[in-house]
Amino acid sequence: GDSVTQMEGPVTLSEEAFLTINCTYTATGYPSLFWYVQYPGEGLQLLLKATKADDKGSNKGFEATYRKETTSFHLEKGSVQVSDSAVYFCALSLGAQKLVFGQGTRLTINP
Amino acid sequence: NAGVTQTPKFQVLKTGQSMTLQCAQDMNHNSMYWYRQDPGMGLRLIYYSASEGTTDKGEVPNGYNVSRLNKREFSLRLESAAPSQTSVYFCASRGQGADSYNEQFFGPGTRLTVL
Numbered sequence: 264g265d266s267v268t269q270m271e272g273p274v275t276l277s278e279e280a281f282l283t284i285n286c287t288y289t290a291t292g293y294p295s296l297f298w299y300v301q302y303p304g305e306g307l308q309l310l311l312k313a314t315k316a317d318d319k320g321s322n323k324g325f326e327a328t329y330r331k332e333t334t335s336f337h338l339e340k341g342s343v344q345v346s347d348s349a350v351y352f353c354a355l356s357l358g359a360q361k362l363v364f365g366q367g368t369r370l371t372i373n374p
Numbered sequence: 375n376a377g378v379t380q381t382p383k384f385q386v387l388k389t390g391q392s393m394t395l396q397c398a399q400d401m402n403h404n405s406m407y408w409y410r411q412d413p414g415m416g417l418r419l420i421y422y423s424a425s426e427g428t429t430d431k432g433e434v435p436n437g438y439n440v441s442r443l444n445k446r447e448f449s450l451r452l453e454s455a456a457p458s459q460t461s462v463y464f465c466a467s468r469g470q471g472a473d474s475y476n477e478q479f480f481g482p483g484t485r486l487t488v489l
Contacts, residue, residue, distance in 0.1 A: 267416075297477070299480075304482075305482055305483075306378070306464055306480035306481050306482045306483050307417070307464065307466075307480040308480070309477050309478075309479075312477065352416060352417070360405060360422055360424055360430075360468075361419060361422070361432070362417075362419075362478055364416035364417045364418075365416055366414055366415055366416040367414075367416050
């Protein structure tokens with residue numbers, strides 16, 4: 264079946280460090296790909312998305328490129344801030360109705 | 375524009391008790407969803423409703439029922455709560471049209487503990 268695998272957390276970095284959170288997927292067709300972020304005590308918010316191969320999604324300094332050849336959608340940010348501390352979820356959507364989520368990666372940024 | 379709202383925010387039940395989680399959206403979305411979030415497992419779909427008057431099972435529907443009361447509201451009911459249903463529950467809704475790209479909008483969640 265369709266699935267998403269994210270790198271294991273938790274991830275702890277210092278402020279201004281470079282961030283990569285790996286995400287790979289398995290799907291029978293050509294999915295749309297998403298990164299969602301969950302701040303403490305809140306629901307999930309869409310961070311960025313990409314709908315076809317080689318598309319780059321970007322928002323708030325975060326970027327991810329849809330790589331069909333490696334079935335990956337890794338999240339990157341050049342210089343993280345304390346306010347980026349959150350749980351990040353990679354997800355895919357093939358049909359009209361369902362999102363399939365990875366297990367989430369907890370990120371903590373220390374000042 | 376409140377987006378997706380959920381009530382209650384917190385709930386503690388005893389095994390065997392029943393309760394209904396409420397969800398409403400004001401974005402005129404056709405589709406609505408209920409997920410549960412458990413540590414290390416991401417979000418798993420319980421039920422969804424593609425449009426008013428229809429509901430379908432998701433990945434983990436056992437022990438739950440849903441009602442799509444109207445276009446705005448989608449409730450989740452636990453008829454006889456079990457400790458395994460201790461979780462955080464999220465409601466979501468989805469826009470329609472080619473530009474939506476299946477993006478879902480989430481409520482703030484309900485934290486449920488079953489003793």
